[in-house]
Amino acid sequence: MKSRKEEPAExxxxxxxxxxxxxxxxxxxxxxxxxxxxxxxxxxxxxxTGKSVLLKLLIRLQEPDSGSILIQGQExxxxxxxxxxxxxxxxxxxFQQAALYDSLTVEDNVAFPLVRHSQLSDEExxxxxxxxxxxxxMDKDLKKLPSEISGGMQKRVGLARALALNPEIxxxxxxTAGLDPIxxxxxxxxxxxxxxxxxxxxxxxxxxxxxxxxxADRVVVLNDGRILTTGTFAELQKSSDPLITRFLSxxx
Amino acid sequence: MWAPLTAVVVASAFPMGLRGLGLWRDSALAAxxxxxxxxxxxxxxxxxxxVRAVMxxxxxxxxxxxxxxxxxxxxxxxVSLAGAATxxxxxxxxxxxxxxxxxxxxxxxxxVFSLIKETGPxxxxxxxSGRVGAGIxxxxxxxxxxxxxxxxxxxxxxxxxxxxxxxxxxxxxTLPLLTLAADFCGIFMGWVTSTLTExxxxxxxxxxxxxxxxxxxxxxxxxxxxxxxxxxGVIACFQGMxxxxxxxxxxxxxxxxxxxxxxxxxxxxxxxxxxxxVVFSS
Numbered sequence: 001m002k003s004r005k006e007e008p009a010e011x012x013x014x015x016x017x018x019x020x021x022x023x024x025x026x027x028x029x030x031x032x033x034x035x036x037x038x039x040x041x042x043x044x045x046x047x048x049t050g051k052s053v054l055l056k057l058l059i060r061l062q063e064p065d066s067g068s069i070l071i072q073g074q075e076x077x078x079x080x081x082x083x084x085x086x087x088x089x090x091x092x093x094x095f096q097q098a099a100l101y102d103s104l105t106v107e108d109n110v111a112f113p114l115v116r117h118s119q120l121s122d123e124e125x126x127x128x129x130x131x132x133x134x135x136x137x138m139d140k141d142l143k144k145l146p147s148e149i150s151g152g153m154q155k156r157v158g159l160a161r162a163l164a165l166n167p168e169i170x171x172x173x174x175x176t177a178g179l180d181p182i183x184x185x186x187x188x189x190x191x192x193x194x195x196x197x198x199x200x201x202x203x204x205x206x207x208x209x210x211x212x213x214x215x216a217d218r219v220v221v222l223n224d225g226r227i228l229t230t231g232t233f234a235e236l237q238k239s240s241d242p243l244i245t246r247f248l249s250x251x252x
Numbered sequence: 253m254w255a256p257l258t259a260v261v262v263a264s265a266f267p268m269g270l271r272g273l274g275l276w277r278d279s280a281l282a283a284x285x286x287x288x289x290x291x292x293x294x295x296x297x298x299x300x301x302x303v304r305a306v307m308x309x310x311x312x313x314x315x316x317x318x319x320x321x322x323x324x325x326x327x328x329x330x331v332s333l334a335g336a337a338t339x340x341x342x343x344x345x346x347x348x349x350x351x352x353x354x355x356x357x358x359x360x361x362x363x364v365f366s367l368i369k370e371t372g373p374x375x376x377x378x379x380x381s382g383r384v385g386a387g388i389x390x391x392x393x394x395x396x397x398x399x400x401x402x403x404x405x406x407x408x409x410x411x412x413x414x415x416x417x418x419x420x421x422x423x424x425x426t427l428p429l430l431t432l433a434a435d436f437c438g439i440f441m442g443w444v445t446s447t448l449t450e451x452x453x454x455x456x457x458x459x460x461x462x463x464x465x466x467x468x469x470x471x472x473x474x475x476x477x478x479x480x481x482x483x484x485g486v487i488a489c490f491q492g493m494x495x496x497x498x499x500x501x502x503x504x505x506x507x508x509x510x511x512x513x514x515x516x517x518x519x520x521x522x523x524x525x526x527x528x529x530v531v532f533s534s
Contacts, residue, residue: 061402085408099403102395113407116310161407 010073012037012169012201013058018067020053027053029225031067037168040195040202042216044209044247049222051205052096055171058203059088071169089117092162092200096174098154100146106133106157107142113164132160136190152183159190170194172204176211184211191215209248221247298412298490302420305413315418323384323419324426328433334379335434338371339363339441347449357460360452363442364461369473372435374521377480380427381513385488388419389509392492393502401493416493420485427481431474468532476524480517487513 011034018031027050035041043051056062058069060076069076071087079087100109110129114120120128133139136156146154155175162170175191176184188211194200195215206212212219213233221228221236221244229236229244236244346362392415395401404411443457488509495505 056402059406061405081410085410088406088408091406093403093406095399095403095406097398099399101400101403102398113409116407116409158403161403165407 009037011035011070012039012072013203014068014070015054015058016068016070018054018057018069019065020050020057020062021065027225028057028064031222031225031227033220033227033230035201035203037201038199039217040191040204040215042212042219043203043205043222044207044212044219045222045228046207046247050225051207051222052173054222055093055173055203055205058171059091059093060084089113089165090168092165092167092170094155094158094162094170094172094175096177098146098151098158100154100157100161102146105143105145106138106149109146109157110161110164113161117165128164129160132163133157135163136160137186150183152179152186155179155183155187156190159187163194168201170200170202172202172206174206175204176206176208184208185214187211188214294494295486295490298416298493299486301412302416302486302489305410305417306421308413312414312418315414316421319418319422320426322387323380323422324429327380327383327426327430330383331376331379331430331434332437334375335367335372335437336441338375338434339367339438340445342366342371342438343442343445347446359446360443360457360461361464363446364439364458364465365469367438367442368435368465368470370525372438373431373473373477373480374518376427376431376434377477377484377517377521378514380423380430380480381484381488381517382510384423385484385509385513386506388485388488389492390502390506392416392489393495393505394499396493396495397498397501411493416485416489419489420482423481423485424478425481427477427484428474431477435474472528472532476521476528479520479524483516483520484513487516 013033013035015031015033018028019026020028031054043054045051053062057064058071060079064077067077071091074087076084076087100106101112104112107126107129110132111125114125114128118125118128130139130142133142133156136159138153138156138160141149141153146157149157159175172191175187179187188208191202191204191211192215195202202215204212204216216233218230218232219236220230223243229239229241231239236248239245342363343359346366347356347359350356350359350362392401395415401411401415404414439458439461443452443454446452446457447454491505491509491512495501497504
């Protein structure tokens, strides 16, 4: 990973003073973060520290209470419905449970964004869907419904759907949660492969520190809605902060 | 725009005013009133999103037809059965009553008028609010809790357009058609029941039944079911889309869709019947 001094490009994602609370519970208490283009950032933290909320705020699936979010230099908190959707087309989102549409087949799930946002003919679209699915190792079972495939396979299809519109930024919400270690490492390898092949900017929310080590350029550790630390794994390991050392040792 | 704003103002001012007067001691009652006002406010916001979704391109025709098939074609047997049973019961009950008052010859007219003016539409509405209302509430509710609706928004597709507008339109379009089916089955079974007791030809039954029926008796009650469809579609989609709390929330969404849509449907019927009488009485 190049250091930021050598990288003159504008950050792909900039978050400033982001706050969110549900009722009296403060979930995010002022987050400042910048993710550079092509960088893969892992957001680590225990359950309930606001990791998933942070990810959803980035495409305004939830509305922040205050703060600003810049995607490729564009402030999205004040955008109207249409402009926001234009930004969303540049971002792929892999949900924790894959969130495939129950009533659509694997093929139609991946085609869903393409049908609505691309000018491809039926034949071109079918070909593109097959390409996407084979890039995640799911070139069979195209006609099956999500309920007929395993959790790991659903995650792969979810990833293919997230990649459908050639996004410049990918957001992963617990990509390996609930999967067996072998499937989890396959998903981690897919994230590494994407990083190498497509140079996509990725933010991966996870509590799987081993996986994060394999693909992340930089790590952010969240605790109680605040950033505890940001840095590479090497920097993290040198930290003397008791919370960080505990987090690393208990996750190891 | 104004509905949510008014709701917020009333929601905050009303309990405070009562509290000031010393009338507001029961906090559970306060919570109920506030949540009811919030519900109407949220419904206002939801409807404004729905209107925007219906008015803007692209139109999700394929999904609309899929929903019309799921609601219309698949509800047809149930609605026909309900209509047929109503026809049988009407025929049996009115024969008994009319015989007592010496007006047995009016039986076909009573069965036909009763079915096309009120029984057919309301039975169809209530059957659909049970079958379709629960289905929509549970389907959208489970999509909400499994993040499928978030996934749709993340794909820059408006769920109010793809999921809500199509279902609401399908309800509006299919209900009048299903009402016709219920009316037809009811009248037919009314004749069957009647002719089993005292033989009468279908032609004569229909002639007697329909000879005083004007379009004003038939069209407004049939098309009022489009309003029933609107109510079922909007309430069920709204309850489904605001589901929270896992599978338990899905169950609550399905139940409340049926309960609230049936309730509003009956209330709307009262208003619509009065309105139709005023407009078409001449």
